Amino acid sequence: MQKIIKSIVPVSFIFLLAFLPILQPPAYFLSFIFKVFLYIILAESWNLIGGFTGYLSFGHVAFFGIGVYTSAMLFQHFGLSPFIGAIPSGLLSSAAAWIIGYPCLKLRGPYFAVVTLCFVFIIDLVVKNWTFLGGSEGIHLKLLPMDIQLSRSIFYETFLGLAVASVLVARWVQHTKFGLGLASIREDEEVAQTLCIHTADLKIKAFILSAFIPGVAGGIYAYYISYIHPDIVFDINISILIVLMALFGGGGSWAGPLVGAVFLSIVNEFLSIFIRPEFARIIYGAMFIAVIIFMPDGIVTFFKKWMGIRKIQHSYTSPVDKEK
Amino acid sequence: MQGRQLLVKIRPPLNMLNPIVILQSIVSGLLMGGIFALFGVGFSLTWGVMKVINIAHAAFGIMASYIAYWGLTLYGIDPVLSLCLSLPLLFVTGLLIHRFLIQPITRSRDVVVASMILTFGLAIVLENIMLFAWSPDERLITTAYSSQVIFIGDIIIKVSNLIGFILSLMGILAIYLFLYRTCTGKAVRATWQDPEGAALQGINLRRVSMITFGIAIASAGAGGVAMAYMYSFNPPVHNLWLIFLFLVVIVGGVGSVIGSAIAGLMIGLITGLSGAFFPMQWVNVLLFGLLMGILLIKPEGLFKK
Numbered sequence: 001m002q003k004i005i006k007s008i009v010p011v012s013f014i015f016l017l018a019f020l021p022i023l024q025p026p027a028y029f030l031s032f033i034f035k036v037f038l039y040i041i042l043a044e045s046w047n048l049i050g051g052f053t054g055y056l057s058f059g060h061v062a063f064f065g066i067g068v069y070t071s072a073m074l075f076q077h078f079g080l081s082p083f084i085g086a087i088p089s090g091l092l093s094s095a096a097a098w099i100i101g102y103p104c105l106k107l108r109g110p111y112f113a114v115v116t117l118c119f120v121f122i123i124d125l126v127v128k129n130w131t132f133l134g135g136s137e138g139i140h141l142k143l144l145p146m147d148i149q150l151s152r153s154i155f156y157e158t159f160l161g162l163a164v165a166s167v168l169v170a171r172w173v174q175h176t177k178f179g180l181g182l183a184s185i186r187e188d189e190e191v192a193q194t195l196c197i198h199t200a201d202l203k204i205k206a207f208i209l210s211a212f213i214p215g216v217a218g219g220i221y222a223y224y225i226s227y228i229h230p231d232i233v234f235d236i237n238i239s240i241l242i243v244l245m246a247l248f249g250g251g252g253s254w255a256g257p258l259v260g261a262v263f264l265s266i267v268n269e270f271l272s273i274f275i276r277p278e279f280a281r282i283i284y285g286a287m288f289i290a291v292i293i294f295m296p297d298g299i300v301t302f303f304k305k306w307m308g309i310r311k312i313q314h315s316y317t318s319p320v321d322k323e324k
Numbered sequence: 325m326q327g328r329q330l331l332v333k334i335r336p337p338l339n340m341l342n343p344i345v346i347l348q349s350i351v352s353g354l355l356m357g358g359i360f361a362l363f364g365v366g367f368s369l370t371w372g373v374m375k376v377i378n379i380a381h382a383a384f385g386i387m388a389s390y391i392a393y394w395g396l397t398l399y400g401i402d403p404v405l406s407l408c409l410s411l412p413l414l415f416v417t418g419l420l421i422h423r424f425l426i427q428p429i430t431r432s433r434d435v436v437v438a439s440m441i442l443t444f445g446l447a448i449v450l451e452n453i454m455l456f457a458w459s460p461d462e463r464l465i466t467t468a469y470s471s472q473v474i475f476i477g478d479i480i481i482k483v484s485n486l487i488g489f490i491l492s493l494m495g496i497l498a499i500y501l502f503l504y505r506t507c508t509g510k511a512v513r514a515t516w517q518d519p520e521g522a523a524l525q526g527i528n529l530r531r532v533s534m535i536t537f538g539i540a541i542a543s544a545g546a547g548g549v550a551m552a553y554m555y556s557f558n559p560p561v562h563n564l565w566l567i568f569l570f571l572v573v574i575v576g577g578v579g580s581v582i583g584s585a586i587a588g589l590m591i592g593l594i595t596g597l598s599g600a601f602f603p604m605q606w607v608n609v610l611l612f613g614l615l616m617g618i619l620l621i622k623p624e625g626l627f628k629k
Contacts, residue, residue: 056437103620109436110377111623114570118612118619121567125609236563240444247441278456281448288445292438293428 017160021153030152034224036265037159041217042242043249043257044166048210050243051251052179053203054186055105059116061239062123063093063211067218068233069127072139075223083158086219093215094208101207105200108189117236124234138229141222155224159217166213170254173209182206183252248291250298259300344478349600350593351479355489356554357592362492363547363565364572365499365584366540372579373516374533376426376439380447381569382562383454384414384541385548389557390454392549393463403465403549404491410549411542418541421446422534447562454559464556488553495546499539500581512536516579571615577625586627 021030046060070092071085104115128136144151173179181202184192193199222228242261249260264284271280295302367381391410392403425442432438470484503509511532514522523529551557551565568591576587594614598607618626 054434056440107619107623109434110371110440111574111619113440114574115616115619117570118567118616122609122612122616125605125612129605129609244441244444276456278452281452282456285445285448285452288448289425289442292442292445293425296429296432296438 014160014164018157021156024149027148027152030156032269034152034156034159036262037156037163038217038221039242039245039261039265040163040258041159041166042214042238043245043261044163044170044254045210045213046242047170047246047251047254047257048173048182048206049203050210051246051253051256052173052182052186053206055203055207056109056113056243057116057207057210058113058236058239058243059100059119060210060214060242061234061236062116062120063097064214064218064221064238065123065127065230065233066093066096067215068222068228069133070215071219072141072222072228073133075141076139082219082223086216089219089222090212090215093218094212097208097211098204101204105203105207117239120234120236120239124230127230127234134228136230138227141226141228143226144223155220158220162213162217162220167254167258169209169213170257173206174254178202178205186252244288248288248298250300250302252297253300256298256300260298263299345600346597348479349596351481351596352485353593353596353599354589355481355485355592356595357589358489358492358496359547359550359554359588360568360572360591361585361588362495362543362550364569364576364588365496365581366543366547367569368573368576368579368581368584369499369512369516369536369543370540371573373512373536374426374430375435376537377436377443378537378540379440379443379566380450381443381540381544382548382565383447383450383559384417384544385551385565386454386557386559386562387450388414388545388548389465389552390458390463391545392552393465396465396467402467403552404487407491407546407549410545414545415538415542418538419534421541422537426533426537427530451559451562458559460558460560462556462558463552465552470553484553488550491546491550495543495550496581496585499543502539503581508532508535567612567615571611573625574615574618574623575626577627580625580627583625583627587625 017033020033042060042064046057049055049057067086067089070089071080071082074080074085074088075082100116100119104112104119107115127133133139144154173182181192181197181199184195184197185199185203189199218233225232241264245260245264246257247260248256248264249258250256267287268280268284271277271283291299363382363385367378370376370378370381388407388410391413392406395401395406395409396403425446426439429435429438429442465484467484469487470482472483474481474483474486501509503513511522511527512535514525514527515529515532515536519529522532555561571591572584572587575590576583576585591611595607595611598610602610
């Protein structure tokens with residue numbers, strides 16, 4: 001019973017969001033919320049490997065970009081609708097994650113971060129110089145045969161569904177044995193290994209899962225932007241942004257990336273509109289410095305501690321932390 | 325079909341095994357590599373001594389490049405002379421950043437990750453201050469001697485590249501002498517080898533890491549000016565320079581001055597030689613692939629004993 005009452009608020013909020021396009025809001029507003037959903041999806045999926053497992057991947061935009069290019073290519077050559085093409089995009093992203101992750105997940109800390117950073121640069125340069133993929137000219141896709149309001153609404157609803165799904169996946173992972181294994185890797189990998197936890201196996205599973213969701217999102221996003229260029233879809237700044245969003249909210253829980261993505265997207269948008277974009281970025285950068293110094297566990301944990309809610313602790317901190 | 329055959333015929337044959345071409349690319353590669361070495365040595369020191377990965381390192385280098393550029397265009401000061409102003413300025417900035425930003429996070433659970441995120445924020449702030457103040461235009465340092473060249477036989481050496489190279493050699497030599505000939509330098513090396521042991525011997529870790537950070541930022545400034553002699557620069561380009569920093573540190577081993585110097589020269593050599601054999605756009609792919617390969621096979625660096 002208590003569970004049902006607790007879930008009423010989020011479920012009704014999601015319903016409200018789903019019915020928003022009926023009110024015919026301006027297209028800009030829909031696009032903005034669409035972007036927020038995109039960042040929620042990316043940050044939540046990054047959190048599976050970055051937050052839960054503690055492997056800082058700066059290459060997540062590569063999986064997103066692979067998804068974009070796969071579905072664009074399928075649409076270009078076979079006329080496959082991107083809403084169906086999103087599934088092969090996700091699968092190809094996962095395959096790339098498997099190939100990259102198998103050797104790279106043996107590295108730790110900064111070395112893993114550098115390898116994934118290099119991976120993005122290599123993919124970006126290869127796509128730019130490969131004429132089959134459009135090269136540095138990019139690919140133009142045909143627009144949806146309907147007016148902008150309707151097409152925006154369709155993309156909005158799809159991404160709402162994906163965002164809810166990715167949050168639920170993260171929440172599910174956190175509360176299962178799988179998530180507990182990942183948390184043990186984050187706390188101390190050697191000890192986890194001696195306790196018969198298959199760390200290599202768990203890490204690669206988490207990496208594949210965290211690459212699948214951006215791949216699917218990228219497959220649909222290809223149709224949304226309709227002009228695809230390596231500089232847009234392999235932008236290293238997106239990679240950095242999702243890492244910062246997740247860590248800003250708090251990497252150890254499913255709620256952190258959600259709060260971080262929503263909060264930072266809104267702050268960024270407001271600052272960019274009302275002040276100059278450069279100032280917005282300066283404030284943005286200063287915010288990260290402040291968060292790392294004053295709230296190293298993210299704002300969600302900080303406010304929970306601040307409000308004195310101790311009950312939250314056992315839901316996401318590992319047994320190691322609880323004893324302290 | 326005919327057109328394609330015609331294109332193949334028109335293209336001039338690339339004589340790759342011409343000894344002059346190879347010698348030329350070796351020389352210019354080594355000149356480039358010296359500059360990478362100076363740029364990377366400070367990055368390597370902060371990583372080795374304090375376990376702080378300073379993502380904003382390259383951004384500080386670009387800051388110094390801008391000081392040199394504006395000194396040259398507005399007042400006609402030579403870039404090397406402008407280092408007299410920018411090096412102390414960056415040293416003090418480094419001390420202040422260490423005191424107010426790095427020290428609060430040294431007690432956090434994972435210093436490496438925390439410092440990476442923190443300095444990412446710092447890099448964003450610096451980049452956008454520079455974007456706001458000086459616009460994203462590409463800048464190039466053009467001195468009276470930048471179009472002059474020296475001929476040694478058939479090999480051409482640009483005077484500005486040579487000055488950048490000599491500057492780098494002097495910078496690395498200065499850091500080497502500091503580390504191996506002074507008492508403070510000895511303390512820095514001791515901290516790099518074993519922080520706890522060093523603290524037990526009465527070394528003030530806070531003071532040592534503060535000085536290391538200041539020197540690292542100052543060396544980034546010198547490296548940035550040396551880089552600006554060769555490449556054009558704009559504020560966002562520090563992301564690309566950062567990859568070269570990682571390359572130097574990972575090839576040379578974390579915290580080693582000699583390793584960084586050799587690694588810088590090696591990377592310059594590889595860049596120069598591969599530029600002679602491959603099309604230019606694939607050179608960076610090769611470099612990043614090399615970095616990935618080294619990381620996967622020998623992540624502790626090629627020169628670690």
